[in-house]
Amino acid sequence: MAKIAVLGAGSWGTALSIVLADNKHDVRLWTHNKDQALEMNETHKNEKYLDTIIPESIIAYNDMKEAVSNVDAIVIVVPTKAIREVCQKLTTVLMNKPVLIHASKGIEPNTLKRVSEIIDEEMPQYIYEDVVVLSGPSHAEEVAQRQPTTVTVASLTEEHAKYAQDLFFNESFRVYTSDDLIGIELGGALKNIIALGAGISDGLGFGDNAKAALITRGLAEMTRLGVALGAQPLSFLGLPGVGDLIVTCTSVHSRNWKAGHLLGKGYQLEEVLNQMEMVVEGVRTTKAAYQFAQEENVDMPITKGIYDILFEGKHPKEIVQQLMNRTKKDEMADIFTERK
Ligand SMILES: NC(=O)C1=CN([C@@H]2O[C@H](COP(=O)(O)OP(=O)(O)OC[C@H]3O[C@@H](n4cnc5c(N)ncnc54)[C@H](OP(=O)(O)O)[C@@H]3O)[C@@H](O)[C@H]2O)C=CC1
Numbered sequence: 001m002a003k004i005a006v007l008g009a010g011s012w013g014t015a016l017s018i019v020l021a022d023n024k025h026d027v028r029l030w031t032h033n034k035d036q037a038l039e040m041n042e043t044h045k046n047e048k049y050l051d052t053i054i055p056e057s058i059i060a061y062n063d064m065k066e067a068v069s070n071v072d073a074i075v076i077v078v079p080t081k082a083i084r085e086v087c088q089k090l091t092t093v094l095m096n097k098p099v100l101i102h103a104s105k106g107i108e109p110n111t112l113k114r115v116s117e118i119i120d121e122e123m124p125q126y127i128y129e130d131v132v133v134l135s136g137p138s139h140a141e142e143v144a145q146r147q148p149t150t151v152t153v154a155s156l157t158e159e160h161a162k163y164a165q166d167l168f169f170n171e172s173f174r175v176y177t178s179d180d181l182i183g184i185e186l187g188g189a190l191k192n193i194i195a196l197g198a199g200i201s202d203g204l205g206f207g208d209n210a211k212a213a214l215i216t217r218g219l220a221e222m223t224r225l226g227v228a229l230g231a232q233p234l235s236f237l238g239l240p241g242v243g244d245l246i247v248t249c250t251s252v253h254s255r256n257w258k259a260g261h262l263l264g265k266g267y268q269l270e271e272v273l274n275q276m277e278m279v280v281e282g283v284r285t286t287k288a289a290y291q292f293a294q295e296e297n298v299d300m301p302i303t304k305g306i307y308d309i310l311f312e313g314k315h316p317k318e319i320v321q322q323l324m325n326r327t328k329k330d331e332m333a334d335i336f337t338e339r340k
């Protein structure tokens, strides 16, 4: 059995800790909030984030140095905007050389870095083994109830992807491997933009046809950007692509869908984010993908429309009109290579 520190005690960090504890690993769940660590150790609950009893074998820590002492693996599960800060702290306290696994889904605006690139940038590579990404259709609420879930892990080395697969794999949590680190990270990040769109569409009162269109054409533009950035196109047909699009665009659990739904109902972005108690990764990732698409000269009309709603104050109905009235085209034209 492995000794594993999970950094980030929100809904996803807690759910992944439960999977690892079910697999009999020694799990240390680190939070930057002292009261939350006390609550979890005393009550075995993390009420703000998950409506589930946490196995007693999971020990919560507020001291990162203690949490990561002599661990074999570290799972980083904080919002993308907190990755740099957590890696900087980790660099000062890490004594051995664990495998790093991350399960965060975002791209950083301005730098346009994926999470594994941020980790590489913030941490000297001699203090960790490798970075593995874990991604796929996996709402924390269902994982914590041991409902059947499938995800994909990817890294630059097969050995470390397989290691992560072994750590998490169990009868309700099926883990596949992939060698496409870029595609698996981008799929999980970019689908959040489309989930915002699906929520907006529902908030406007549109039905299943509009949502199916968003998912399908969203997949086309995710794939276009991904391929331009070096991802394998088939990865977008897998769990972190189509799978995660379906779950996030159609589930009441999705934070991105919920935020989009409020936007579609007419709330302003600031009001929406004030109402959400959990991270809505799609907002920052929309900015990053919009910047990326401009830089790479890739056509991403849905992403641009959502960018305009979020950051340019455009009304969602105006964006729907724009999207529907784009130039006529062949559905599969330049599906992977289209440039503006
Ligand atoms: N929830 C889900 O079902 C899934 C989420 N993900 C991804 O996992 C990542 C985390 O999401 P999720 O758990 O849902 O987010 P939540 O909003 O549920 O929780 C975020 C957690 O990170 C903590 N945190 C925020 N900033 C920092 C910081 N600077 N240092 C340390 N801890 C910090 C928060 O602490 P505080 O309470 O103090 O704010 C909170 O404990 C995201 O990238 C998300 O896309 C991926 C798959 C499924």
Ligand SMILES: O=C(CO)COP(=O)(O)O
Residues within 6 Å of the ligand: 105, 136, 137, 138, 139, 140, 192, 195, 244, 247, 248, 253, 254, 255, 256, 257, 279, 280, 281
């Ligand atoms: O990535 C997720 C499920 O796979 C979670 O999505 P939300 O952040 O929209 O809840």
